[in-house]
Amino acid sequence: MKIRVLGNLAILAATVALSYGMQVTKPHYADLTAPVPIDGAMGQSVPARSFDVRLDKVVFARQLKTSQFGQQRLLTTGGLWAVVTTSLTATATSTTVADGTWQGPTGLRYHQTERLGYRQDMPPHGVDPGLDKTGLFVFEVPPDQIQGAKLLVAARRFGPLDAQARISLDGVRTGPDGQPADILPQYDLDAPQPGSTPQGKP
Amino acid sequence: MTAGAGTIAALFVAGVMGAFGALPAHAPPQLPPDAAIDAGRWRVQPVRAYVSHAKIYGVLLKPGQKALVLEADMTNRTAQSDKAYFDVFQPQGLVLADRQPMIALTRDSTLTPELHPGMTERMAYVWALAGDTAVPPSIGFGITSEIFKPRDNLYGMPGWFNPYRLGTVTMPVADRPATDAQGGS
Numbered sequence: 001m002k003i004r005v006l007g008n009l010a011i012l013a014a015t016v017a018l019s020y021g022m023q024v025t026k027p028h029y030a031d032l033t034a035p036v037p038i039d040g041a042m043g044q045s046v047p048a049r050s051f052d053v054r055l056d057k058v059v060f061a062r063q064l065k066t067s068q069f070g071q072q073r074l075l076t077t078g079g080l081w082a083v084v085t086t087s088l089t090a091t092a093t094s095t096t097v098a099d100g101t102w103q104g105p106t107g108l109r110y111h112q113t114e115r116l117g118y119r120q121d122m123p124p125h126g127v128d129p130g131l132d133k134t135g136l137f138v139f140e141v142p143p144d145q146i147q148g149a150k151l152l153v154a155a156r157r158f159g160p161l162d163a164q165a166r167i168s169l170d171g172v173r174t175g176p177d178g179q180p181a182d183i184l185p186q187y188d189l190d191a192p193q194p195g196s197t198p199q200g201k202p
Numbered sequence: 203m204t205a206g207a208g209t210i211a212a213l214f215v216a217g218v219m220g221a222f223g224a225l226p227a228h229a230p231p232q233l234p235p236d237a238a239i240d241a242g243r244w245r246v247q248p249v250r251a252y253v254s255h256a257k258i259y260g261v262l263l264k265p266g267q268k269a270l271v272l273e274a275d276m277t278n279r280t281a282q283s284d285k286a287y288f289d290v291f292q293p294q295g296l297v298l299a300d301r302q303p304m305i306a307l308t309r310d311s312t313l314t315p316e317l318h319p320g321m322t323e324r325m326a327y328v329w330a331l332a333g334d335t336a337v338p339p340s341i342g343f344g345i346t347s348e349i350f351k352p353r354d355n356l357y358g359m360p361g362w363f364n365p366y367r368l369g370t371v372t373m374p375v376a377d378r379p380a381t382d383a384q385g386g387s
Contacts, residue, residue: 029358076309078321101282108319111283115312140318 035164042171049163061187098124100137105148242348260311
């Protein structure tokens with residue numbers, strides 16, 4: 001009889017411990033419905049669910065030149081402008097790629113800038129299967145958030161359980177202080193870009 | 203004796219359960235105007251306030267209106283770009299034509315851009331006023347803050363909730379005549 005009582009108590013204690021363990025290790029709802037990450041590197045085609053993305057080039061500049069409503073604008077920033085050139089193509093059907101985020105080495109997330117207004121080559125990018133399209137993403141980032149950063153590209157900003165390409169910016173040449181090696185004083189978004197040799201490729 | 207203990211217990215339980223929240227609360231404190239203030243997701247530093255009679259930072263005014271402008275240095279304290287700064291400042295003791303301000307980046311007059319983590323930007327809050335509103339020489343701006351919850355009660359998502367009045371910053375208000383073209387673009 002005594003053994004039975006002790007056994008029941010042991011089972012009860014084990015159940016309490018197990019339930020508590022399950023409660024404290026329960027995944028966060030935000031994690032359960034988070035985008036599905038697909039990791040990749042610069043210059044490599046990263047297959048997300050509805051599109052493929054390849055990061056070709058990252059240019060840093062202190063000022064950005066653009067035209068809006070026929071007027072030249074020179075945009076300054078407290079950090080650096082990062083102009084990321086990607087090559088996008090859809091996998092199965094025509095779709096749009098709207099969200100680009102710069103994730104710093106410590107996990108700070110810098111959304112693409114909203115200061116450029118509407119431009120043809122800015123997100124959302126309409127992409128079609130079998131057709132490569134150049135898509136720009138422009139960010140304002142502090143200089144200390146460049147080394148070890150990642151580019152996150154997704155079809156939309158809030159895309160639970162959709163794919164999100166996470167491309168590490170390992171091909172960005174940085175100096176010993178972590179700042180990028182080449183910073184242009186000014187970058188003209190409207191200038192025709194010469195046939196580029198993408199960074200991060202041999 | 204027993205009744206006394208019961209009364210004390212009841213008062214204690216009521217206090218714990220927040221029954222005294224309805225008592226007049228302490229007034230929000232005056233905050234120093236020359237120091238940065240941590241207000242929830244924003245670190246704010248008011249710089250100057252003035253009344254403008256012309257278009258300011260790209261914000262157009264209706265004919266006969268003037269505008270109360272507050273310029274402040276804003277820093278995003280969170281881990282991602284955000285633009286939830288619409289309710290941070292609220293001028294007190296004035297009749298506003300519209301309670302919602304127009305908010306512009308002073309750098310290039312972009313309206314309500316997202317601010318990025320750790321990057322301080324000077325923002326101009328522009329409230330439209332009727333042209334005959336009497337503006338006192340100094341105005342208190344109420345500062346609203348929020349608290350961070352790692353898990354909200356509905357989805358368990360992290361977020362900022364429960365806005366509350368952190369305090370008031372009193373700024374002198376200059377009058378800027380229409381001929382002064384500074385800041386407009």
